[in-house]
Amino acid sequence: MAARIGALEAGGTTLVLAVGDAKGNIKEQISMPTVEPERVVPEMAQWFADKKVDAIGIGAFGPTVVNPNNPDFGKICFTPKPGWSYYDFLGNMKAGCDVPMGYDTDVNVACLGEATFGCAKGLDSVCYFTVGTGIGAGVMVGGQLLHGMLHPEAGHILLNKLPYDPGNSVCPKHTCCFEGLASGPSIEARWGAKAVDLADRDEVWELEADYIAQAIEIYVTCYSPEKVIIGGGVAHQEQIFPMIRKKFLTYLNGYLSTKELDDIDNYIVPNSLNEKQGILGCLELGRRALEG
């Protein structure tokens, strides 16, 4: 009988739980709000135990400790979310459902989902980032998700704030980081309306595309990915992709020459799995945990 794999995509707002198989077929899925962990983690663990899953893959909001060699592996770091700071997420899940578990960040598992089932299938060096309420990057290097001291926090790279930008960084820590200048809240603060209601305002997307292009120049020179995938609300604004690609090539200015860059329309792309890249990545992470 095929293994039953649990998938838990733990976002900052919503928790998505699913059961599926190693081929990416989801059989059942529920969701619940991300309230205090004491109220919701035992309930989630019980749900997976009731489903008799053989393994679970967890993609958690960060910052969190994802390096298995770290004694704090599976714990959430300091966070403004009530009750979650220093919470032993993985340990408490295991306490309620003792099966092999994979544990990584929400954006790393989304990257894994795209590399396993989506537009990066077959590639082993992939950069995925999401531009929404926040900006976060998931990175695969040589087939493995990038861990280190912690995990990428590449939404907080410093960019060049453009002189004609009428807004300011909304990041409380940085005056010119990517998240501060280009996240959904920064768009809303700058233009006085939500991004979805600004679709026909060219100046909004020209500016947004410029910051995203700067960030991709940095990601490409740092990670040398075989593909760059953009998720989050911005990826729904199809008109932005040609702008991003053009501005990125201008910033790179021919410094690198590869067959991937020659095919820029397939190099910088929107996410491909209809917002299921995260939960499918959790499934793959669970499968890998079962394999050991």
Next chain:
Amino acid sequence: MAARIGALEAGGTTLVLAVGDAKGNIKEQISMPTVEPERVVPEMAQWFADKKVDAIGIGAFGPTVVNPNNPDFGKICFTPKPGWSYYDFLGNMKAGCDVPMGYDTDVNVACLGEATFGCAKGLDSVCYFTVGTGIGAGVMVGGQLLHGMLHPEAGHILLNKLPYDPGNSVCPKHTCCFEGLASGPSIEARWGAKAVDLADRDEVWELEADYIAQAIEIYVTCYSPEKVIIGGGVAHQEQIFPMIRKKFLTYLNGYLSTKELDDIDNYIVPNSLNEKQGILGCLELGRRALEG
């Protein structure tokens, strides 16, 4: 009998050849200028063949193809160095000395040297960069050197050019990249003297430290390394390290909190192996190639 391992550090100016053992003991070493490959590669291969080495590790100047899955693995990419563009470096070395060979960039092998024998021994996530004639980064992630489409070209990340900087980028491609603003030639162009002759000019090192600190903010948020190591001529200017650490912490502004960052004097450090990190990394790369 212990394996005899060949090491070839192929820099843009000098080629260093050595024979040693897996423990990092170098028995013999020679060097020669980096002239056209047809004149020097067969001679180097013969030298290693005469020494009866069991394997060779090669650290090559970039850009070059370091991903073993790429059909062009071991070839140099376009380069201004006469004769080297698209040269099959690894193939021609094998033609003259058919032993297992590891092949990577000069900065990746320096990173490997530090992670195997130097100040990053025992760590598996390390960022090494050299600030000299150019700026290049070598990166270890999860114990493996970072490869992808190509390799890191993280000397060309875009930085914020400071308003009080009296100079301009010397990079022909980028108006504000790290190499353009902070390499040895940029220091010389800006201040009218070589870096080594400017040791007592505080403003030189304050500015240099700022660009390096900006770059480290980006490397730390992108790679999440357990240690950041600086090599090249700048690492000889000991007075710059306290400035770099202070400015880096200002740029990061408390966004991340880890035990490594709490010990900042041991987090951002100069290279530790007395300029032998590259050739020792080649030795380790050769050892890994022998193990297969």
